[in-house]
Amino acid sequence: MEQIGRRIWAIPEGHIPSRSVNEEHALISHEAASFLNATNEVAEVALTLFFTDREPAGPYRVKVPARRTLHLRFNDLTDPEPVPRDTDYATLIASSVPIVVQYTRQDTRHPAIALISTIAFASDC
C-alpha cells in the first residue's frame, strides 16, 4: 500500500458553538478532526489545545489502528478536561507514525447546516 502522511499537524481555527437547533447526534454543532492512518502500524496520537488567555490543555490521547480512519469529535474529548464551548482554541497534533489530518466544523445554530472543512497544516518533517 502507498505511504502518505506527516507526523505533526496544526489546526489554528477552533470554536464549538454551544447552540444547535436540533439535538439529533448527527446534526448537533460540532468540530471534528479526521485522521487517516494508511500505515501498517497503530498511530499513537496526542492533541494539545491552545487558548487565547491560558496555558495549553492536554495532551488528549487517541489511537488510530493500522489501515483505519478515525473521525474524532472535539465535543467528545473529556480527558484531561472537556473542550470549552463558545471559546476560541487551536490544535496541535503529534502522531507516532505518518498520518493525514482534515478539520471540519458543522454549525447548526440556525436551521440550515453550515459546514467548513480544510486539510490541516502539516509540518515538513
Next chain:
Amino acid sequence: MEQIGRRIWAIPEGHIPSRSVNEEHALISHEAASFLNATNEVAEVALTLFFTDREPAGPYRVKVPARRTLHLRFNDLTDPEPVPRDTDYATLIASSVPIVVQYTRQDTRHPAIALISTIAFASDC
C-alpha cells in the same frame, strides 16, 4: 502545456449522508473527488477506502484521459462494492501520472445546501 500534480493523494474526511430533501440529481447529498489530468497521458487512478472498524475496500479503478478533468461522485462507485451511507471513511488515491485532486461534499439533508471543499493532501513524491 505546464505540468503540475502528484501521484499519491489522501482525503481523511468522508461521509455521505443518506438523506436529501430533494432527489433531483444535482441536489442529492453526495461527495466527489475532482481530478485534473493536465498531462498528455491517460491517468490510471486507483482509490482505496479506509473505515473505522474493518479492512480497506478497493481498489476502485477509474481512468482520466489526457488533458481532461473527471468529477467523480463517490455515490456512484459500485465495484468492488458500494460506498456505505452514513458511515465514516477516508480515501487514498494513487495515479499512474501526476494529477491534482480536490474533495467536495454537498449536504442537502436540510432545505439549504451546505457545501465543503478542499484541495486533497498530496504526498511529496
Next chain:
Amino acid sequence: MEQIGRRIWAIPEGHIPSRSVNEEHALISHEAASFLNATNEVAEVALTLFFTDREPAGPYRVKVPARRTLHLRFNDLTDPEPVPRDTDYATLIASSVPIVVQYTRQDTRHPAIALISTIAFASDC
C-alpha cells in the same frame, strides 16, 4: 516587502450553477479565482480550462498589477469563449511572476447562500 507565491496553480473543481434565486450581482451563483500579486512587477496570467469530454479552452489572459489583488469571476470570462454553465471543468493557471491563488464558489440556487473556498494547488516550481 516579503515575497510569496508560485507560478503554476491548479483548481480541479469547477462548476457554475446556471440558477440563482436572486439576480443581484453580489448574490448570483458564481465561481471566482482570487489572485494576490505581492511582487513589484505586473503578473501576466493565463488560464486554461479542462473539460470531461473535449479539448481544453483558452488561454484566457488577465493582468494583475504589481502590489494588487484581482478577484476574477469565471462567469465574466468571454474570450476566447464563455465558460459553460452546469458543466464540470478544471483550471490550470500560469503566471509570469509568483502569485497566490484561492478558489471560491458561491451557490445561490437555494435561498440560503452556500460557499466553498480553498487555496488552490501550487506546483513546486
Next chain:
Amino acid sequence: MEQIGRRIWAIPEGHIPSRSVNEEHALISHEAASFLNATNEVAEVALTLFFTDREPAGPYRVKVPARRTLHLRFNDLTDPEPVPRDTDYATLIASSVPIVVQYTRQDTRHPAIALISTIAFASDC
C-alpha cells in the same frame, strides 16, 4: 513541545459583506485569521492588505503570546485604517516566529449562516 509553522503567509480572498441579518456579535458577517503560535516566544505579526485599484494598506500589527492562539477579526482592525466593507482585498502576513494561519469568513447576509475556511498559503521559508 513540537514546533510547527512558517513566517510568511498569504490569503488572496478577502471580502467583508456590510450586511448581516442579525447584529448579535457572534452572528455578524465577518472575516477572521486564526493564528497558532506554538513556540515559546511572542509572535510579532504584521498584516498588509492589498486592493484592486490602490496601494496596499498597513502594516496592521498584532501580537500572539507564546503558546497561545489569536482569532483576529478583520472587522476589528482600525489602525492605520479600517478595512473597507463590500471591497475585494487580499492579505499578506509576516511573523517574527513560525506560526500557522487559517482563514475563515462567516456570511450572514441571509438568515442561514454561510461559512468558508482554509489553511492560508505558506511561503517555503
